[in-house]
Amino acid sequence: MSHRASPRIGMLGGTFDPVHLGHLRSAVELSEALSLDRLHLVPAAMPPLRGEPRVSPEERLALLRLGIGDTPGLVADPRELARDGPSYSADTLASLREESGSEARLVMALGHDAFLRLADWHAPExxxxxxxxxxxxRPDHEAPLPRALEALIRGREAAHAEALMAQPAGGLLRLTLPTRMAISATAVRRRLAERRSVRYLLPEAVEARILECDLYRHH
Incomplete structure (x- = not known):
């Protein structure tokens, strides 16, 4: 069986608080770069910081679903919201692995800042x-890596996506996406709190729902 016959499944976690066009454009470009069959966008259950207007995890998931709309290959995945206790990425991957089988090419995508802390995660191996x-x-990613991270990734780095996809798991690929949209959810929340425009930062359906339900507003 040629390995292209094996499904390619990705996972992209985040708070998506709220989902914005930077998240969604990155998801599309990641799917293209890796020829993914499906990319699961997985909202974390993590509560927002104190002092922010509280938007429930269910509401963040609803906004994510609206944001994805009918985009092929992107899935709003509620599995971390359904789980009790802390959400470890390894547990999420384990359930995706169980669903997709041992031959599937399974990928966890993360940003550079999260990558730098990877060796400190729960069960990184x-x-x-x-x-x-x-x-x-990020464009400026040439900084040296922490020693524990160097050790964790030694011998794992693939030169390109097809080399990575030769195996079901175990590799590392560093990828620069074509469109780097410098949109931050923090800045979006601040604009909403100040009742300033968020047009063209969020998908229209997400903006409409936020305004209709008066989310992220200080009262």
Whole structure:
């Protein structure tokens, strides 16, 4: 069986608080770069910081679904919201692995800042047993890596997507996406709190729902 016959499944976690066009454009470009069959966008259950207007995890998921709309290959995945206790990425990957089978090419994508802390995560070796790790690099990513991270990724780095996809799991790929939209959810929340325009930062359906339900507003 040629390995292209194996499904390629990705996972992109985040608070999506709220989902914006930077998240969604990155998801589309990640799917293209890796020829993914499906990319699961997985909202974390993590509560927002104190002092922010509270938007429930269910509401963040609803906004994510609206944001994705009918985009092919993107899935709003509620599995971390359904789980009790802390949401570890390894557990999420384990359930995706169970669903997709041992031959599927499973990928966890993360940003460069999260990657720098990877060696401090819960069970980082287990991540590589379950999946590949793909780092969405920033333009200025040439800084040296922490020593524990160097040790964790030694010998894992693939030169390009097809080399990574030769195996079901265990590799690392650093990827620069073509469109780097410098949109921050923090700035979007601030604009909403100040009742300033967020047009063209969020999908229209997400903006409409936020305004209709008066989310992220200080009262």
């Amino acid at each position: 287990r991540l590589f047993e379950l999946a590949h790790v793909v780092v969405i690099d």
